[in-house]
Amino acid sequence: MEPLADVPLEGVRLVSDDVRKKANTALEEVVVDAAGWKLHVHVQGRKDAPAILTYHDIGMNYASAFDSFFSSDEMSVVRDKFSIYHVTAPGQADHANTLPDEPAYPNMDQLADQLLVLCDHFKISRFIGWGGGAGANVLLRFAMSHPDMVEALVVINATVRRAGWIEWFYLKWAIRYLWQGIVNLQTEDYFVWHHLGYKTSYENEDLANTYRRQLSLLNPANLAKFTQSYLDRSEIVIKRVGGDPNLGDAGEKVRSTLTCPVLNVVGDWSPHIEESVDLNTKLRPQDSTWLKLSDSGGMVQEENPIKLAEAFILMLKGNGYAALERTNYNRPK
Secondary structure (H helix, E strand, O other): OOOOOOOOOOOOOOOOOOOOOEOOOOOEEEEEEEOOEEEEEEEEEOOOOOEEEEEOOOOOOHHHHHHHHHOEHHHHHHHHHOEEEEEEOOOOOOOOOOOOOOOOOOOHHHHHHHHHHHHHHHOOOOEEEEEEOHHHHHHHHHHHHOHHHEEEEEEEOOOOOOOOHHHHHHHHHHHOOHHHOOOOHHHHHHHHHHHHHHHHHHHOHHHHHHHHHHHOOOOHHHHHHHHHHHHOOOOOOOOEEOOOOOOHHHOOOOEEOOOOOEEEEEEOOOOOHHHHHHHHOOOOHHHEEEEEEOOOOOOHHHHOHHHHHHHHHHHHHHOOOOOOOOOOOOOOO
């Protein structure tokens, strides 16, 4: 038997799904005035390319919701082919000044209407929407009002229902101190649960603590206004129509009043599974996909980024972007 030779390990590094190298991509910040409300938009990717527009959930902004995911190695192929516009809702930027009480903060329909101003500013005629929670609700409203402008949607933890009385009670309880400019432990705990769910918040303390730090950067009074708008949301009336009742979902003539393809994503431990399933029952099965990611809570873009990126790229290919090459996902061997 030949003796074992020493093998130099220079340049070898371990990689995992949880530890990802953030790519060096430039983001340009643009402030767009939408009827007196300031929308902070961070633009990245290729200029003069098809558009992707993201919108974040309550208790977040573009940075805490999407910066890490869209700037990662897994999404490099998307950045090479698309212009990406990350929208931050009014007053939700880090360290933002407190918004005045008058005029009243926009409701969910008005937040959706602001996207028309944004699209006009950037000369966007059509885009792929990517939203989480409240941001998904905004994009669904826009897609229903302006179907010709939305090519496809990716929604995470989405709901089209009005707030139920349990959600109403807990949100009211969670934000009562925000109106006074205070973020206490109870409020933090609610938003951690809203974004991660119980299992992830206890088992992934690093992610939970990272989110708590990001939450502390938001202006509490402004966050209360955005959260109140989400709490007061109206129902988005989406339903399936047509089809053969004897065939059920398999009927080729089944249509939905939401006409664009939808990738409807939720984590296995997310607190929003019921709402996600409800939305799925209203979509046309032939061009919509319900994706439940295992080993994930509510923040799937951080907990399971590789599978989410793969699903998104497959969706893009199915919508005519066949030139997308497979990303090197650096899977551990």
